[in-house]
Amino acid sequence: MPRRGLRRVKVLPEHARAHNRSLVLQTLFHDGAMSRADLSRETGLTRVTISDLVAELIGDGLVAELGIREASGPGKPAMVVDLDRAGRRILGMDLSGPDRFLGAILTLDGDIVARHEIPAPRGAEDARDAVIELARRLVADAHAPILGIGVGSPGVVDNDGVVLSAPGLGWTQVPLRSILEDALALPVLVANDANAAVLAEYTFGGAGDDVVLVKVGRGVGSGLVSAGQPMRGAHFAAGEIGHVTVGTDGGPQCACGKVGCLEAWLSVPALTARMADAETAADREQQLRDAGERLGIALAPIVGALDVSEIVLSGPDELLAGPLAEATVETIRTRTLARFHDGVRVRMTAQGQDIVLRGAAVMVLSGQLGVS
Amino acid sequence: MPRRGLRRVKVLPEHARAHNRSLVLQTLFHDGAMSRADLSRETGLTRVTISDLVAELIGDGLVAELGIREASGPGKPAMVVDLDRAGRRILGMDLSGPDRFLGAILTLDGDIVARHEIPAPRGAEDARDAVIELARRLVADAHAPILGIGVGSPGVVDNDGVVLSAPGLGWTQVPLRSILEDALALPVLVANDANAAVLAEYTFGGAGDDVVLVKVGRGVGSGLVSAGQPMRGAHFAAGEIGHVTVGTDGGPQCACGKVGCLEAWLSVPALTARMADAETAADREQQLRDAGERLGIALAPIVGALDVSEIVLSGPDELLAGPLAEATVETIRTRTLARFHDGVRVRMTAQGQDIVLRGAAVMVLSGQLGVS
DNA sequence: TTTTGTTCGTAAGGTCTACTAACAAACATG
């Protein structure tokens, strides 16, 4: 007998309804305000069904009528509807900073309208309490109903929002999702910070459907989207490339005990230390090029295996943009078959320092509205 | 305005119906014959709905009643139903061999009940005609209605079954799917041979939901399944790792012009040549260990990034099993963070030489019945 | 042997979903 497959689940008509509801939201989210008739044409659903769905969404306060569109041709002028982009807010938090927890209130479009931050405490308990405190302060500043809370946390996070392991915070098996849900009575979504970041790049950054985001900070992590779907991995550890050994010729000593880890080459502390040691500008550039080459060596097999079309870097511009990124793309092209991958782009994110916060917002949009 | 997302499609109630129909087939496929009431408990659908779906499937000749189960407890004895495993056959073809096209008729369980093969011609036109001829011979030997035709082809194959590029066959932009559909009037599914192979391993080989299959033959290719989903890549070239450069210390010359490609280390011709050159048994073993180490170096970043739990090797046992596989797993463990990946298993496939044929059958099961 | 309780499969009726058909309202154009 063949193996037991993934436990699939039944689908009821109401699930189809929920899907189509999300389809309407998704269409408005991406294409902007339009009439019911436009939505009908765009989605393939009939005007009747669209009217029904839109009425339901207006009742839920997620969609609003904006007014009559000025007639440009024959026919009855259309009533334009749109996501009520001001009607709901999203609470995002980024716990991946070296010494501070960042938080923000965002619009449905991912724009930040309020910020708070709090020092990251040392102990596991204190860190947990600080997250709750930060969330409470943000809730007080929302000035609109909050759709949900998204959290980008360092470490490995499972599908239920349990932080399985985050050494930097001293967390092991911390059920962050239920902790925050209990404390704030709002829907909560938790993911690894780099995995959140790639969602921001995918939804707000114009990335394609097959993209890898490399996040360089105190450590090095990554998030992967393939065919438009985020990857999570067998142990929820997809993207953990910081301690992959790069090359076969040694390398710097890593804090983990091994030699030549990507993180030992590429982390911000490692890079700044080498920048400080370098004596000339040419020296510094060579150091950056070396680091970029190492990144390319590590990424080449991933690019080949996943057939990724786009690699996005997130981290300090002064280190990553320029020679480092150039060396990365050159190395990848040299080390993969050019036939298919000559189109691999390597670029900096345009999301800046708020990428994790915006990614956390995408998690909420996706989890609560089915929008991404 | 955010980017335009994947074009999602509406869902109608009839799609839910089709899903639940597949759910019944999937349950029977994996768990074997059972009663309608068992199906109801297993799927969560009511007995009424299950009866309706089963009646439809019996009408289509996909499911059959096997007889009354002997009563073991109180209550009315159950009528056992099952996939009509003998009622339909699958036609599979493997075009990846060095000099022959292989074909087989398979049961729904992936067992081969008839075989044919044909020399692989040189020219692109002749190769195309040979595939059609092979399929015709197999159809004549099917002795049951054929559910569909699955083809594992070398090269890059898009979602529409067009072989974009298969240098070994001289094919460029060959619409193999429509060619075969026109010639044989049967549903056809085409995929890369290694991508087909990983499906066989996933469905029949007991692999987990996150698995990489490395297929070593004239070249080196791979197929990836992540979270139970096959990966295709931005240009339908996922798994193409043969010409990824391995290591930073040179290596053998590759036919592609570069130095140190995985294929130059690991392909069957390369390995057999080095075996022949080696003078002692210890020498030969070292050669195999070196090749295995190179495979490990190439796979380590992939294992880290995808958080794969299982790596399966397909190819000649006498080369791959033993020192090579051992060196591969040791290298991966050395070069990735042990915390999460110490569970990475590396093993030979148990599917043998028929892995692509069986994978082609899985493609048909999945495409025609929604079963995998 | 009779009674009781269980399990199986089916029948009838209800709810939900999206569809088709038809229509009034509101506009541009000849």
Add this chain to the structure above:
DNA sequence: CATGTTTGTTAGTAGACCTTACGAACAAAA
């Protein structure tokens, strides 16, 4: 002003699954 177009709604229909109810067939206890 008549005509045609477009919008959004109303009314009715078909499909899918649900709940409820029931007869059939059995085991175990009285």
